[in-house]
Amino acid sequence: MAWQIQCTASSPPASPPPFTPKCLPPRSLFFTLSATSSSRFCPPHMPSLRSVTCSLSAVESPTSTAGLDDSKTPLLEVKGLTAVIAETKQEILKGVNLVVHQGEIHAIMGKNGSGKSTFSKVLVGHPDYEVTGGSVVFKGENLLDMEPEERSLAGLFMSFQAPIEIPGVNNIDFLHMAYNARRKKLGEPELGPLEFYAYIYPKLDLVNMKTDFLNRNVNEGFSGGERKRNEILQLAVLGADLAILDEIDSGLDIDALRDVAKAVNGLLTPKNSVLMITHYRRLLEVIKPTCIHIMEDGRIIKTGDSSLAKVLEEKGYTSISAE
DSSP, rough: SSSSSEEEOOTTSSSSSOOOOSOOSOOEEEEEHHHHHHTSSTTTTTTSSSEEEEEOOOOOOSSSSSSHHHHHHEEEEEEEEEEEEETTEEEEEEEEEEEEEOEEEEEEEOOSSSSSSHHOOOOOTTTEEEEEEEEEEEETTGGGGGOOOHHTTTEEEEOOSSSEEEEEEEEHHHHHHHHHHHHHTTTOOOOHHHHHHHHHHHHHHHTOOOOGGGGGGEETTHHHHHHHHHHHHHHHHTTSSHHHHHHHTOOOHHHHHHHHHHHHHHHSSSSEEEEESOOHHHHHHSSSSSEEEETTEEEEEEEOOTTHHHHHHHHHHHHHHHO
């Protein structure tokens, strides 16, 4: 999930104590939704929250642009990025170079432990990692100077491998607050509850979700496929400029993968882009990448077109490493 959330829900005295997810960034951007607006989305048989307070936070090769159109506008430019685990100082990223232009789909593949997920988490400002060198420019601005929540509000979205549950906060309240936070950042007026419902309702069809999902707590009791659909619903609502999808195909059956792929393809425009991390060719058959990057030992060692995935499937990563 691109938005890392720290939520507390206050309710009548008989309710359970507030829930606080662990391992979240120490800095947060807070928004409070009053009981009036929250209760409008709750059917009569469901208890309404008295208030909800959420924090949103916002992720040795040549620069990887082979085969791309340099006339396009760069959206993300990564040069010589190095990073370590904050606690142990173990180096994970050892000089990543990558350029993503507007309207492109990039896929990163590699063996376990090659640095793929670390790279995505560094981009969104995860506190478990510390950048030690290099630069990252997003939409012309220094991404590394931004706090995690600033990165998300600037248009960076990340879908996590294992989205967390948020008991006590339902989907529509969460999405309403997140969407209004982005509108505020863009200098646009916030939407009221009824306006937001009219905005989100058509997007449910995009991810094949029923309306009752909106009144369920965020990811609570969701199957793996439902969680991934919910992630893409968030992407559809927030309208990010760059979506980082970290193994979005993990745990999905064929039908769920088709739904997720259809939704992602439906959200693509000439202005936004997708950076996918995956182990499997099956995802690349339904979301066609502009190019594929192979990561090994903290670096991107090879870039090519979709045929590269077929080579990996037939010969394995040793065929790439040996070149």
